[in-house]
Amino acid sequence: MTNIYDNANEMATVLRQTPQYAALQAAFGKMKADPIAYGLFQQMQKLQSELQQQQMANQEIGDEDIKKMQDFSAKLMKIDVVTELMNQEREMNGLMDELNQIVSKPITDLYRD
Known part of the structure; x- marks a missing residue:
């Protein structure tokens, strides 16, 4: 049986490789430099x-x-760098919402039956 925590850690690693994460990281770096x-x-x-x-x-x-x-x-x-950060946060939150729907689908399906 697979360890669910190993899968979660793998997901965290893959999440860091997404364009949304890269854009958020870049926006935070710009904001932090100001x-x-x-x-x-x-x-x-x-x-x-x-x-x-x-x-x-x-x-x-x-x-x-x-x-x-x-x-x-x-x-x-x-402040432009802050609004850019907030835009990137919205993009990242959209991705996180999609992932949460996928992960919680078994529970959602359970209650639909």
Whole structure:
């Protein structure tokens, strides 16, 4: 019997060879090379993490936090390398959705019978 984890690791290796991954990697590299864009990106990630922790702790997210997140998002969307990264993320997410449908098909089929 095959080890499902070996298959998953093989899939991860093959995923790194896809055009979508290469484009995402290139877009991230460009964004990372721009100190302003990357600095804002890191601040946005930190804020997202803090808000997620608040949600997990059942703490209400305040209007100020929401406004701060919207402001960061608006700033980031004005930077070309960030919008390119987001476009490539959408492409990668599309591929991941397709793969998830394939992998979860046995479970979907099970409940259809």
